Amino acid sequence: xxSAPVLNIRxxxxxxxxxxxxxxxxxxxxxxxxxxxxxxxxxxxxxSVTGAAISGLLTPPxxxxxxxxxxxxxxxxxxxSSEMRRLRGAGIGMVxxxxxxxxxxxxxxGRQLTQTISVPHTLNRADVQRRAISLLSExxxxxxxxxxxxxxxxxxGGMRQRVVIAMxxxxxxxxxxxxxxxxxxxxxxxxxxxxxxxxxxxxxGVAILLITHDMGVIAEAADRVIVLYAGRVAEDGPAVExxxxxxxxxxxxxxxxxxxIGAGLERLQQxxxxxxxxxxxxxxxxxxxxxxxxxxxxxxxxxSPTARAxxxxxxxxxxxxx
Amino acid sequence: xxxxxxxxxxLSHTFDVSLPLAARIIRQQxxxxxxxxxxxxxxxxxxxxxxxxxxxxxxxSTLARCLSGLISPTGGKIRFxxxxxxxxxxxxxxARRAVQMVxxxxxxxxxxRWTVGETVGDPLLAFGLATTRGEMRSQVGALLVDVxxxxxxxxxxxxxxxxxxxxxxxxxxxxxxxxxFLICDEPTSALDVSVQxxxxxxxxxxxxxxxxxxxxxxxxxxxxxxxxxxxxxxYLGRMVERQVKAHxxxxxxxxxxxxxxxxxPSIKSLGRxxxxxxxxxxxxxxxxxxxxxHTRCPYADARCRSEVPAFLATDGGGSVACHRxxxxxx
Numbered sequence: 001x002x003s004a005p006v007l008n009i010r011x012x013x014x015x016x017x018x019x020x021x022x023x024x025x026x027x028x029x030x031x032x033x034x035x036x037x038x039x040x041x042x043x044x045x046x047x048s049v050t051g052a053a054i055s056g057l058l059t060p061p062x063x064x065x066x067x068x069x070x071x072x073x074x075x076x077x078x079x080x081s082s083e084m085r086r087l088r089g090a091g092i093g094m095v096x097x098x099x100x101x102x103x104x105x106x107x108x109x110g111r112q113l114t115q116t117i118s119v120p121h122t123l124n125r126a127d128v129q130r131r132a133i134s135l136l137s138e139x140x141x142x143x144x145x146x147x148x149x150x151x152x153x154x155x156x157g158g159m160r161q162r163v164v165i166a167m168x169x170x171x172x173x174x175x176x177x178x179x180x181x182x183x184x185x186x187x188x189x190x191x192x193x194x195x196x197x198x199x200x201x202x203x204x205g206v207a208i209l210l211i212t213h214d215m216g217v218i219a220e221a222a223d224r225v226i227v228l229y230a231g232r233v234a235e236d237g238p239a240v241e242x243x244x245x246x247x248x249x250x251x252x253x254x255x256x257x258x259x260x261i262g263a264g265l266e267r268l269q270q271x272x273x274x275x276x277x278x279x280x281x282x283x284x285x286x287x288x289x290x291x292x293x294x295x296x297x298x299x300x301x302x303x304s305p306t307a308r309a310x311x312x313x314x315x316x317x318x319x320x321x322x
Numbered sequence: 323x324x325x326x327x328x329x330x331x332x333l334s335h336t337f338d339v340s341l342p343l344a345a346r347i348i349r350q351q352x353x354x355x356x357x358x359x360x361x362x363x364x365x366x367x368x369x370x371x372x373x374x375x376x377x378x379x380x381x382x383s384t385l386a387r388c389l390s391g392l393i394s395p396t397g398g399k400i401r402f403x404x405x406x407x408x409x410x411x412x413x414x415x416x417a418r419r420a421v422q423m424v425x426x427x428x429x430x431x432x433x434x435r436w437t438v439g440e441t442v443g444d445p446l447l448a449f450g451l452a453t454t455r456g457e458m459r460s461q462v463g464a465l466l467v468d469v470x471x472x473x474x475x476x477x478x479x480x481x482x483x484x485x486x487x488x489x490x491x492x493x494x495x496x497x498x499x500x501x502x503f504l505i506c507d508e509p510t511s512a513l514d515v516s517v518q519x520x521x522x523x524x525x526x527x528x529x530x531x532x533x534x535x536x537x538x539x540x541x542x543x544x545x546x547x548x549x550x551x552x553x554x555x556x557y558l559g560r561m562v563e564r565q566v567k568a569h570x571x572x573x574x575x576x577x578x579x580x581x582x583x584x585x586x587p588s589i590k591s592l593g594r595x596x597x598x599x600x601x602x603x604x605x606x607x608x609x610x611x612x613x614x615x616h617t618r619c620p621y622a623d624a625r626c627r628s629e630v631p632a633f634l635a636t637d638g639g640g641s642v643a644c645h646r647x648x649x650x651x652x
Contacts, residue, residue, distance in 0.1 A: 042514040043485075156602050157378075186377035187541065191585040191598035213514060216587030243589050257519035259548040260588060261571050267526065268519040268548065274484060 004073070005030040006175050006207040007054065012067035014049050014058065014231075021279030023062070024049050024231045028305065031207040033174065036198065038222030038239065039211045042254075042275055045228040047211045051177045053077070054209070055092055056084040072174065089119050093168030093206075097180035099160035103152040109136075109163050110148030116170040135166040140196060158189035165196065169204075176200075179211045194221045215258055219243055227251045230276055230286040233305055237312030247314040249291045285317065293318035326365035327403060327535045328389065328421075328503055334397030335359040335384050339607065356607055358384040360559045361398070363633070366552075368502070371529070371536040373550025373567070375543055375582070379606055380556040382539045386507045389537065390423040402503070419449050422496040426508035428488035432480040438491050439476030442466065445498040465494040468531075470524060486517035490524065497532065505537045510545060522548060543586045547571050555579045558606055558614040561633065565640030575642045577619045577652065613645065621646045 007030060014024040024046040031037045041047050052058050054069055056079070069077040071091060079087065088094070096102045104112060113132045117123065123131065129148075136144035139162040152160055161181060168176050178197065182190035198221055200206055210222060218225050218239055225242050227235040227250065235248040246252040253271035273290040276282055282289065288298040297317050305315040314320075340346060340353040359381040366372040376382050388395040391409020399406050407417045422445075425431040432441055442465055443458045445451070452458035463473030469490040480488055489509060496504055506525070510518040522545065528534060538549045546553055553570045555563040555578065563576040574580045581599040601618040604610055613631050616622035623646075631643040646652045 042516060158602055186603070187543075187587070188377065188581065188585045188599045189602060190587065192600075194587075195598050214587060215515070215589055216591065219589045219592045220587045240592055243592055254516060255589060257516050258589065259519075259522070259542075259544040260590065261544045261547045261583065261586065263544075263548070265548065267523050270519040270523060271516045274486070274517070 003033055005032050005070075006072060007031045007209070008070040009050075009054070010068045010070075012050070012053060012069065013065050014046075014053055015063055015065045016278060017061045018063060018065075020061065020063075022065070022231060023278050024053070027067070027228075027231075027233055029226060029233070029236075031175065031209055033207050034201050034205045036201050036208045036210055036221055036223050038218040038225040039209060039228060040213065040215060040218050040225055041228035042213060044230075044275060044278065046231040047213075047228055048179055049231075050228070051179045051209065051211050055088055055094060055177055056081075089116070090171040091173055091175065093171065093173035093176040095161070095164050095168050095176060095178040095181045098184050099157060099164045100152060100184075102164050103160060105152055107151075108148065109150050109152065109155070113148070113163070113167055113170065116167050119171070131170075135169055136163070138169065139163075139166045140192075141166070156189075157185050158192060161185060161189075161193055162196070165193075165200075169200070169206075173206060175207045175209065177209045177211070180213070181210070182217060183212070183214070190217070191220070197221060215243065215255060227254070230282075231278075232286065232302075233313070233315060234287070235312065235314050235316075236305065237310070237314075241310060241312050247308070247312055247319050248287075248316050249293050249318065250287050253290075285315075291318070295321065325368065325404070326401075327368040328537070329363075329365040329401040329404075330385075330389070330398060331363050331401070332398035333359060333362045333385065333388060333395050333400065335381075335388055335393065336396045354607065357559050357609065358606065359388065359395075361633075362554075362556075362561050363398075364554055364561065364564060366503070366535055366537060368535055369529070369533050370551045371538050371549055373546035373553040374537065374539045374556060375541065375546050375553060376556035377541060377582075377603055379558070379603055381559040381606075382541075382556055383507055385556075386423065386505050386537065386539055390421060390505050391418070392423075415449065419499045420502040421505070422499060422501040422503070423505040423507065424489070424492050424496050424509045427512050428485055428492050429480075429512070431492050432488055432495075434480055436479075437476065438462075438466070438471075438478055438480065438483075441480075441491065442476070442494045442498050445495065449499050451499065461498070462494075465498055466491075468497065468528070469494045470520075484517075485513050486521055489513060489521055493521075493525070493528070497528065500532075501534070503535045503537070505539075507539045508541070509538075511540065511542065518545070525549070543571075543583060544588065555582065558603065558609050560614065560643065561641075562615065562644070563640065563642045564633075565636075565638065565642075569638050569640055573638075575636060575640070575647050575652075576615075576644050577621055577646070578615050581618075613643070621652055 009029040012027040015022045039047050114128045117131050118128050133144045182193050222239045225239045229250045235251045246255050256269040284299040288294045303315045303317045305313045307313045335358050337356040339356045374382050387393045394410035402417045439462050443462045446458050462476050540546050552566050554561050557578050563579050612628045613626045616626040625645050631645045633641050633643040635641050
């Protein structure tokens with residue numbers, strides 16, 4: 001990954017209200033062209049807030065309080081709403097969890113897709129139509145001409161998600177933010193959608209930020225992964241490294257608590273306790289009350305992310321002491 | 323082998339999804355039926371876990387609802403300890419007390435206006451297991467401690483709890499009537515993985531403590547592998563394969579089971595370049611003729627397209643419904 005990152009985030013913090021509790025703290029993140037970056041964490045870890053912050057969709061009471069977001073060398077967190085809206089169509093595409101909610105039920109697929117395509121006002125009607133058909137076939141929808149006149153309810157969940165991906169591709173984006181794109185789908189369809197996303201990164205060189213709670217999805221699709229815990233980056237590195245040799249105790253606990261086919265375990269390993277709620281004041285590392293390796297320093301000072309020689313960045317005192 | 327606690331014989335459930343009479347006459351359309359569950363037979367031995375897997379629309383939840391008596395099967399029989407039961411139509415307090423259910427979404431399955439104590443204590447009063455308020459309170463307290471909460475939680479409301487804790491409350495409610503058979507319909511699919519590990523471990527502990535028999539339904543193969551002793555795979559309303567767990571996951575016979583195991587995302591699938599199963603599940607309103615899976619099956623031939631395969635026993639004690647397997651081709 002020598003090319004300049006499409007997206008570069010430095011020290012992003014988001015709070016609930018101006019002076020409220022922080023839901024995201026000091027997050028650093030970058031995505032290269034053609035890279036599929038997985039952002040993984042449990043409910044409330046700050047995954048979706050990260051996605052919303054990038055696309056400028058933070059709505060009150062969520063407020064960005066610190067940090068910079070750079071997209072293709074341009075700082076975008078300071079952009080006005082109209083500039084941001086232009087960027088969302090053309091530079092950054094979005095794919096959401098529930099394709100039925102992301103599509104308008106009263107308009108045909110064709111109408112919704114052509115509307116997205118014709119926003120820059122550079123194409124005539126026939127070209128728009130052609131482009132819509134080519135986008136639908138790009139995402140693997142059979143008989144795209146006929147599908148243009150279908151309503152969302154006439155398509156299956158997998159086909160709807162393909163339509164949403166086609167809409168995200170309409171403006172030739174360099175970055176797609178996919179927030180739990182396969183959570184609402186069956187496993188065989190999930191495999192198809194993940195394969196499609198992978199293919200898009202290779203064929204079009206588009207970067208994808210894949211937000212998910214499922215480590216299996218990360219293993220299947222991601223080049224690199226960022227593990228979030230209580231609004232902070234716990235671990236960041238190549239998916240192979242992070243999943244096979246997790247350095248952070250939280251990542252290790254998470255990976256070990258996943259049931260695997262053929263494991264034949266009597267009991268699953270479990271991390272004691274639960275993730276602290278937003279605004280809970282825990283001194284030092286937020287994970288230390290649940291951590292088996294906790295040292296005395298862990299309850300006093302927040303560990304800062306430290307890059308290791310193998311390309312993994314870990315924020316953990318116990319790991320740094322090794 | 324212990325005797326079966328719950329048996330189904332050719333269980334079927336058909337929903338009438340016809341248009342209203344007038345619309346049928348005007349549009350000259352016949353009645354339409356949705357065959358949600360067709361001819362499903364299996365037995366669950368006492369204190370064992372039968373796992374049921376399949377994708378959306380395969381009939382898992384309809385089967386669970388038939389067994390729990392929320393709906394009545396339109397064909398076939400359900401036997402509890404050898405005697406036929408029909409909980410939806412015939413009052414049968416003994417079986418009603420013995421067969422309980424845990425639902426998928428703990429946010430929807432608990433009454434937000436009831437305290438946890440009322441929710442968990444209601445079955446105790448309904449079945450006369452507690453006669454006084456004090457007795458009920460102490461039993462509710464014991465149940466909550468059993469599922470890893472504290473007795474003091476009885477006075478709180480569901481919204482004060484996290485998803486995992488709510489599922490524990492739902493389990494406590496199901497256990498209140500001291501059931502023998504617990505139907506768990508996707509009990510952990512709404513939960514985070516670390517919370518899921520807590521709940522699955524709890525369910526295994528409770529099974530041993532209380533001698534429970536489980537029907538464990540999930541779309542997640544790894545979870546079913548972890549929980550079940552025997553597993554049934556459903557596709558478009560029919561059971562296509564039933565095997566003891568060790569056989570099903572190490573040597574799946576039915577092509578659908580194989581593809582399903584391949585498609586399951588797992589940490590072990592790191593970096594693999596798999597070719598996902600093509601196509602989608604056909605609509606259960608108009609299932610394909612013959613073997614319902616033939617539209618996606620790489621081994622299908624003319625016989626598969628016309629003749630419904632019988633559910634035949636295989637060596638190893640399981641059964642599979644596939645012409646190709648029967649012919650010894652795969």
